[in-house]
Amino acid sequence: MIKKFIHQFASPKTFISKVDTYYNFIFYSALLIYVLSIIWGILFTPEDFVQGNSFRIIYLHVPASFLSQSLYLAMGICSITFLIWRVKLAAYLIVAIAPIGAMATFIALISGSIWGIPTWGTWWQWDARITSTLILFIMYLGLISLHSSFSNYEKADKLLSWLVIVGAINIPIIKKSVDWWSTLHQSASITLTDKPTIDPVMLYPLIGTVIGFFGLIICLVLLSSKNQILIREKNKSWVKDYV
Amino acid sequence: MINLIRLEFLKLRKKTRSWLGPIIVFLLIMIAYPLTVEFLQEKLEIGFFSVLWIAILISMMLATEDIFTEDFNDGFLELMVIQNSSFSLGVSIKVFAYWFLIGVPVSFLGFIFSYGTTGNFSLSISIFPLALISSYIFLNLFALGNSLSLNKGSVLGAIVTMPLALPVLIVLGKSLTALQLDINFLSFILLLLGSLSIIIVIIPLIVSYIIKAHLE
Amino acid sequence: MFNFAFNSFNEAIYMNGHGVFVWSVLIIVILTLYIFFISYIFKIKKIKKKLNESN
Numbered sequence: 001m002i003k004k005f006i007h008q009f010a011s012p013k014t015f016i017s018k019v020d021t022y023y024n025f026i027f028y029s030a031l032l033i034y035v036l037s038i039i040w041g042i043l044f045t046p047e048d049f050v051q052g053n054s055f056r057i058i059y060l061h062v063p064a065s066f067l068s069q070s071l072y073l074a075m076g077i078c079s080i081t082f083l084i085w086r087v088k089l090a091a092y093l094i095v096a097i098a099p100i101g102a103m104a105t106f107i108a109l110i111s112g113s114i115w116g117i118p119t120w121g122t123w124w125q126w127d128a129r130i131t132s133t134l135i136l137f138i139m140y141l142g143l144i145s146l147h148s149s150f151s152n153y154e155k156a157d158k159l160l161s162w163l164v165i166v167g168a169i170n171i172p173i174i175k176k177s178v179d180w181w182s183t184l185h186q187s188a189s190i191t192l193t194d195k196p197t198i199d200p201v202m203l204y205p206l207i208g209t210v211i212g213f214f215g216l217i218i219c220l221v222l223l224s225s226k227n228q229i230l231i232r233e234k235n236k237s238w239v240k241d242y243v
Numbered sequence: 244m245i246n247l248i249r250l251e252f253l254k255l256r257k258k259t260r261s262w263l264g265p266i267i268v269f270l271l272i273m274i275a276y277p278l279t280v281e282f283l284q285e286k287l288e289i290g291f292f293s294v295l296w297i298a299i300l301i302s303m304m305l306a307t308e309d310i311f312t313e314d315f316n317d318g319f320l321e322l323m324v325i326q327n328s329s330f331s332l333g334v335s336i337k338v339f340a341y342w343f344l345i346g347v348p349v350s351f352l353g354f355i356f357s358y359g360t361t362g363n364f365s366l367s368i369s370i371f372p373l374a375l376i377s378s379y380i381f382l383n384l385f386a387l388g389n390s391l392s393l394n395k396g397s398v399l400g401a402i403v404t405m406p407l408a409l410p411v412l413i414v415l416g417k418s419l420t421a422l423q424l425d426i427n428f429l430s431f432i433l434l435l436l437g438s439l440s441i442i443i444v445i446i447p448l449i450v451s452y453i454i455k456a457h458l459e
Numbered sequence: 460m461f462n463f464a465f466n467s468f469n470e471a472i473y474m475n476g477h478g479v480f481v482w483s484v485l486i487i488v489i490l491t492l493y494i495f496f497i498s499y500i501f502k503i504k505k506i507k508k509k510l511n512e513s514n
Binding site: 038046047053057064099107111114230234 | 461462463464465471474475476477478480481483484485487488491492495496499500502503506507510511514
């Protein structure tokens with residue numbers, strides 16, 4: 001039943017038509033939420049008692065950091081879907097997500113480094129979270145280079161899926177690194193299980209930036225997967241009709 | 244199965260460069276280490292174990308450089324798939340042969356170097372099982388990398404699987420601290436053994452699927 | 460909750476010396492997102508054009 005459901009709703013043709021229908025709505029609402037939350041966070045929240053105004057980088061750093069790990073998990077789910085049910089769209093999504101994940105990780109690293117200068121007094125520290133995030137970035141680059149080194153897409157998709165699944169072992173390590181080691185990096189401000197350690201005045205715009213950034217990243221993934229579909233299915237008759 | 248084990252050992256023994264090369268590289272790294280920090284006992288002890296783990300990592304990476312390449316090119320892997328024999332078992336045996344001929348000597352040399360550097364026999368003898376287990380884990384991980392990058396050069400395989408070795412390095416670092424402070428060292432050994440027991444089942448299985456994807 | 464956190468526009472830019480960090484991160488994030496969006500839109504346009512030509 002699951003297989004039938006997936007195959008019905010995950011045909012590249014259906015996917016592209018859904019992307020075209022909903023893209024503008026997702027993009028403009030995400031952009032609006034993101035811009036408003038950024039303005040709210042940077043200009044309208046009070047100064048942090050300990051970190052001063054540099055704490056405002058949280059509104060740019062946390063969404064990217066959160067998405068860098070979530071995108072890898074999304075790739076893991078797509079890999080399992082592809083290997084078990086042979087859904088082509090899942091394979092396209094893995095390839096589409098990898099560069100976006102690398103971008104989110106890059107933003108998390110750069111923003112974290114810059115935030116480190118006023119708060120820690122150094123732009124780089126061999127801290128557990130920073131090091132594990134750097135490794136995640138290298139993993140994304142490894143995935144991109146693995147896929148691009150094969151001209152046979154079908155083979156490359158399978159190899160990529162296996163590597164994504166094995167590599168998922170690092171995600172809980174990155175997530176838990178700040179709890180397992182006594183490091184410079186602070187513990188997560190928002191978790192699913194505990195009460196947030198951040199004041200609501202600062203928390204609401206943060207939630208807004210996470211939602212807005214998430215929406216923009218979804219838009220990027222949609223664009224990237226559309227690009228993948230057009231490349232891979234270029235010889236199909238529906239693509240010729242579509243363009 | 245016995246024939247397969249015998250065949251794998253024979254093949255590896257005949258390829259002298261494949262098993263001797265990584266051992267020599269390990270020796271060279273361990274010999275090069277004192278040259279970079281002056282020959283002072285105190286200074287040598289500070290970074291010794293980090294260098295030891297990284298030397299093991301590098302030598303295992305080199306050991307798996309062409310673990311499947313030759314078999315892939317001469318059609319042996321294809322034959323195994325066609326014969327429908329347990330392919331993942333074949334992979335396990337191959338990795339075991341590499342561990343026995345490369346991982347075990349490297350671990351023993353690690354113990355010797357450790358004793359030579361620290362002069363602490365009980366510490367060095369405890370390093371031995373850590374090196375044995377970690378070298379086996381590294382071999383499995385890099386075998387996965389090699390299977391992914393078959394005929395695409397060993398660098399690609401190393402790049403994509405090196406991050407996977409990170410958790411092992413972390414546990415090795417932590418277990419050494421536990422050993423020096425004499426707390427919970429056994430639990431780290433058990434943790435590594437537990438990881439190894441999962442890895443030696445899962446990795447050969449995944450490698451066999453990957454190689455089948457290459458052969459399709 | 461919606462009170463402007465600074466006394467003047469200049470103070471908002473300067474942020475007691477932290478402005479350079481906050482604004483540079485903002486510029487990097489916006490630039491990176493912009494480059495990615497533009498590059499994908501351009502790629503899609505390019506492949507559509509190519510497919511149209513081959514039709």
